Amino acid sequence: MSNRVLTILIPIISVLLGLIVGAIVMSVSGFNPIEGYGALIKGAVGDSFYLGETIRQITPYIFAGLAVAFAFRTGLFNIGVEGQLLVGWTASVWVGLAFDLPKIIHLPMAVLAGALAGALWAFIPGILKARLRVHEVIVTIMMNYIALHFVNYLIRYVISDEQNTTERVPESASLKSPLLETLTDYSTLHYGIFLALAGAIVFWVILEKTTSGFELRSVGLNQHASEYAGMNVNRNIVLSMVISGAFAGLAGAMEGLGTFGYGFIHDSFSGVGFDGIAVALLGGNIAIGVVLAAALFGILKQGALIMPLESGVPTELVEIVIAIIIFFVASSYIIAYLLRRFKKGAN
């Protein structure tokens, strides 16, 4: 069985196994899995309002997934998307509130501020990895919590006047779209989805079409050969983290300028950054895969909200399903092994 077939089969099998485990969990706890999943699908795509909410949910997932995937492609594990997202969110809102400019300048500026803040936050683990060989996994985890506390401080004492939330960003810096809202029965769908899809294209162009992308991929796959070929491995490590962080920051800007339109004190993480790990893994770390996986997770997450009302199944079923999917994607070795055995047996 070729690798190409396996890279497509493994995510599909993982999703199926995740859904099967979810069905078992529902049955064991006395729910009807068919009703449960029925409600989920209805809640995700059942009418135009739900569909709008689902697409809105997919938006940050695409960016978070691209962030994790970009780092993965260069051989780095960015668990810090959550923190980079928070600083991106806050920076975009801050710029949204601090200036009074025409929309054509203000909105791009606010969005870029989010990307920049995320990039800066990811630069720290990047430079520590490149210069001092400090493992990026631990540093990015720690940076998540620093971001959480730092951002809360900023929102309470700097951006707002000791409030739990900031002011709403003005129209000139908002991603909100009356048109999309009307089309989707007044959901919170905003223009961000177009930015996210554009982000996926940018991701693809950078990695597949540019000279830097060639180097980034090469460093990710074989540092020794890259060094032999005269590439600067350290610079690529930093660059990869910075671009990854920029995607994460954009995920935050989508929330700050679109979904919510303001910043607020977080008791804990949004979860989008961690979900981004699942999105990237399931999407095989390629642009189109990330978009598809983000769509799946957006559907699961959004549909889950309606499950308790319609079928009594708690929302958290979806967390279980996602966790199981991650386990199986991560255990691709054993799935590939079993598939090969199975195929051999069939011949």
Added chain:
Amino acid sequence: MDIVSAFEILVKSMLFASAPLILTALGGVFSERSGVVNIGLEGLMVIGAFAAVVFNLTFASTFGAATPWVALLAAMGIGGLFSLIHAVASITFRANQVVSGVAINFLAVGLGVFLVKAWYGAGQTAKIPVPMYYTQIPILSDIPVIGPMFFNNYLTSYLAIIVAIIAWFVLFKTPFGLRLRSVGEHPLAADTMGINVFKMRYIAVFISGVLGGLGGGVYAQTISQDFSGGTITGQGFIALAAVIFGKWHPLGAMGAALFFGLAQSLAIIGGSFPLLSDVPNWALLSAPYILTILALAGFIGRADAPKAIGTPYIKGKR
């Protein structure tokens, strides 16, 4: 508030806040010393907290005053079983250990809250009927100044310190500990010496589940006293930071966890101390994380991870 009583409150809240961190960090030390990264400590605490609260709610009438302690045993058992998922994925299935740990964290919150909703019909349980309380240690607690400070605390704080000493003894004084550490440093060498690398790693991850579950159980029955999706928010990652800041040594991890507990306490009551009132709150809350990064970068002594950490052992591959 005068300095002495502020200090007393500080010490007590440090011991109070750090007990779950110490226990969970010790779990992390076992797992990582055997070569298995455990990002899943957070999830292990979640599942431990869940198990302890559910047990406490269900069996309070059966066990009476002993309930919280029996509940801790339940938390340890469930934590241990839960950690086996991480073990199977990362040891047998050769999954990326970081990814598997992330999945553990997802699964713990998902499963815990799902079951709470399924069983209790709400996202948050009721307060547990029999929580843990301060215990005055006779005689010692009568010593002026020191007595109330150090000998009028939760028993779990003493438990955590005792477990840390036991963990040190097990890891550094017994054959089991030597073998466990060898597997984390150079599994092929251990294999040629007849040590079953897989078995040792399974045991180590199981221990981390037991201790992580215990840490979560302690947290739930002393600090939160109920369970919801927001019960454990980052304590597992602080424990992970303590593992690293403590340089993968049980007593070091204990010291780091105490220190991080202190930082958390200061963030809450630091305003009473003249010197600290100027330090922004976020810096105190972030102190564990900032210090851990500095330690990893070599600015505060070099923190070297076990050599074979994060790599699955593949038999026959040289």
Added chain:
Amino acid sequence: MDYVIEMLNIRKEFPGIVANDNITLQLKKGEIHALLGENGAGKSTLMNVLFGLYQPEQGEIKVKGKKVHITNPNVANELGIGMVHQHFMLVESFTITENIVLGIEPKKGLTIDMKKAEKEVQAISDRYGLRVDATAKISDISVGMQQRVEILKTLYRGAEMLIFDEPTAVLTPQEINELTQIFRTLIKEGKSIILITHKLKEIIEVCDRVTVIRKGVGIDTVDVEGTTPNELASLMVGREVLFNTKKTPAQPKETVLDIAKLNVKDSRGVMSVKDLDLTVRAGEIVGIAGVDGNGQSELIEAITGLKKSSSGSIKLNGKELSSLKPRKITESGVGHIPQDRHKHGLVLDFSIGDNMLLQTYYQSPYSKRSMLNNREINKQAKKLIAEFDVRTPSEWTEARALSGGNQQKAIIGREVDRNPDVLIAAQPTRGLDVGAIEFIHQRLIDQRDKGKAVLLLSFELDEIINVSDRIAVIYEGSIVAIVDPKETTEQELGLLMAGSKRKEAGEDTHV
């Protein structure tokens, strides 16, 4: 006859290759028995079969006359077989004693009786003259002492038969002398030894008998007394010359690569290239002959910029290379076919086409204004694939999916096409089949005939003799002789490589 170990007609296969075919090795009590063969001849495989790491497909093993099944290293240990691995199996952060008792720790109650363990270790160490400090940490001791710890590990477990896998590869000459003494002591104490090696000098000095294997097949077992290094050398490399590459005499011109007084440290910080002088002229192929581990890798890494040299100069057409980064060196006109094609030569998960542009992707026309020009890249890849006869379904195929020979052709295409002034080929034919080998040899000669300089590193003597115009023999980091391939023999080279005969540089050369 009093054999303590008998390996009879052993056959061990791996997917696609037969590593051992019908090999018999019999170890007498109290002897030092050499297992001689070139790199890749199957020595390590055979010993791993004996140590229980591999299971043989055919043949049987007897220990002290009894048939045994050695299913894992524990069984080997129980039978009294101990192995001193080439790559030490030591936990760096542990003490010597901890490493030695690991797995069979003496206990006092619940704890390890470290005092007792240290005493026992020290006692064995003293008895065999191993001179280790039982309480020292592995990370603090020398390589030689680490090896003695490995020996102690086997002795502590009661080993009577000891296998040494290339024990001198990592040792200094002084440490080698000490090891020889330890061998003698071990024999005196009733142990038997199998010594895996490809160094003739060692065999002559310490061994009683020698079993020679070549390309996985057992050739002969002979008494060392009564044999000569020449005879052993020809047994090891084979009498018949395998390849006879056609080539005209070289017409060397000006010096292209000029290395003077070069010193390079290896990864452990030991100076492994010492005051090395070497020149390569336009229109000639210089072959470097030497036993693995005599500084060859470090020399090449220094020339190509992958490793910084400590001192000395490397000049290409008069331009100093030694302080430049790899890319600048490449652009200056150095082509490099790396020793380990999977580690350095290829990004295995890249397409074969991308791999062929690994050195030039950023140059025009393949890249313009930071964007790749995939059309030009594919065109170039296709051209090289055709020109260098790389058998691949397409230029899009992952490099991983190609055979070793085709992977190597791709690398050679990439490096030769840039038309470098000097081409460095490190073990360019390792693990390849005959057809690919001839193709690659021909390409090296073509490059020479185009008036370029070629530096060839190989452990295959027949390759060195057939392809080179001059042979530089490297020993312990220095060039100890320059010989004319038409006037030398494998035997003579073998002796030079073993450091047993030194020619004054210049005496016999065309410099």
